Amino acid sequence: MNYRHIYHAGNFADCMKHALLLALIKALKRKPAGFVVLDTHAGCGRYDLTSEEAEKTGEWRTGIGQLLNHPAAAPLADYLDAVRPNVQDRHRYPGSPAFARAELRPQDQLIACELHPEDVRPLRRLFHADPQAAVHHRDGYEALRALLPPKDLKRGLVLIDPPFEKPDDFARCADAIALIRTRFRAGIVAVWYPIKHRTPVRAFYTALQDAGIRDMLACEFLLRPPVDPSRLNGCGLLVVNAPFGFEDEARNILEALATGLRSPEAEDIQINIERLAEE
Template identity: 65%
Template sequence: MNYRHAFHAGNVADCMKHALLVWLLRALAAKEKPFRVLDTHAGIGRYDLSAGEAERTGEWRRGIGRLLDVADGPLADYVALVREAGAPTAYPGSPALVRALLRPQDHLLACELHPEDVATLRALFRRDPQVAVHHRDGWEALKALTPFPERRGLVLVDPPFEQEGEFDRMAGGIALVSHRFRAAVQACWYPIKHRSPVRAFHTALRESGVRDLVAAELWLREPTDPGRLNGCGLLVANPPWRFEAEGGAILAALLARLGDGEPGQGWAMTRIAEE
């Protein structure tokens, strides 16, 4: 509970995760039937990029700060939503992006464990009938809040990875939701510092028997330093049609804008388990 995302809002990891999240939500909205989103580690929903935390690290300048002039191509939808939310003064967290894309028949469940952050999140969505904010552990919410009554939707898992065992918890959570709620799209963010933990995570998923898994990854330098965030991934279970092709275009566009030409940078869209 020491992690505070305000220091990192709008960074490269946020851009990658949220650009793909926007695409996934658009894909869900392509069908008229209602859907629900569960955001297990929601944060405060909106971040002031001029505040001390964001200014102290300046991470947003290398992230969303390099994308704000994008007007077309694979990133245009995401960047337009971020500008509408107030960038470069403010950056929308995942709950705000989700809320911007909900139709009248859709709903958001946002979970946050940090007491100050959940209070801020509740204030943001006060009297919003389409959003329910829960002060609860996100891992516990996977069992408590699934399956959805709508029988379709997205589960976003984005833990801070400040504790040991997060990869194991994530693999277990994916298997749990897949068993309880096969129709759900799951999008699970993870850091890439070096390859060994990521390979073990992917192996655990293959051995779990969960089907239809794709890993979208972006790295800005060779992932060999365990003490440095060199890239990140989004593991997607039950991805919508064309996610691999169109998500790959998003990753390529992000690398073109955010990469500095360091050795070993790249992106990949890898199928971990077949349908």
């Protein structure tokens, strides 16, 4: 396991993923019944943007750093309100489990899985003695079999956010989605993926369509055309069973993000929102 998220925390891909994640969780909060957020690849939960690792790439500067330097467009308000005090006061960027935990009501729960021993330690510290958050040091894909369907709560969201350092991560995500659909049909599924080149992304979509997965929305954010496979040219969030109104909300969020993240190196950001399968 070589991947460490600290090098990438707060970059454009995190901004995209976390702004959409927050919109999905806020949608779950429209109903009073409790829900669970299962974060299969949780990371360490909070990232020090002044650390040597974060400074080495400086990726956060053209991501959250740039967004916070300009007046926020309305569709990004929830996301930036959640991030601002962490970044401006303490130079900490929250990871997905921290975003989720901050949204929970007393009747909701968070389950966070992380396999890297050095990342699970701070994650455990972050949620130490928290009755609403459980941290598991285990393989997030395997955890799906053990933890779904959720014991007490009938609604929720599964976030799958692997490092994509292995060639089979797209295939494992497709299998995971199929498994979640059989074990937790009411659940929303959100899978983050890199867009370096079109070919593996198309193959991923086709595999899901061939597997008969219904109600799929692909939200893509491209800094540049995905022609050089050695670069992270963009990223996507595939959402299965998206809440009512999410498609329009996602479009507004990504358009605002495209405006906020425009720069001389990213002049022509493209967004695509594509319904890959109807309900």
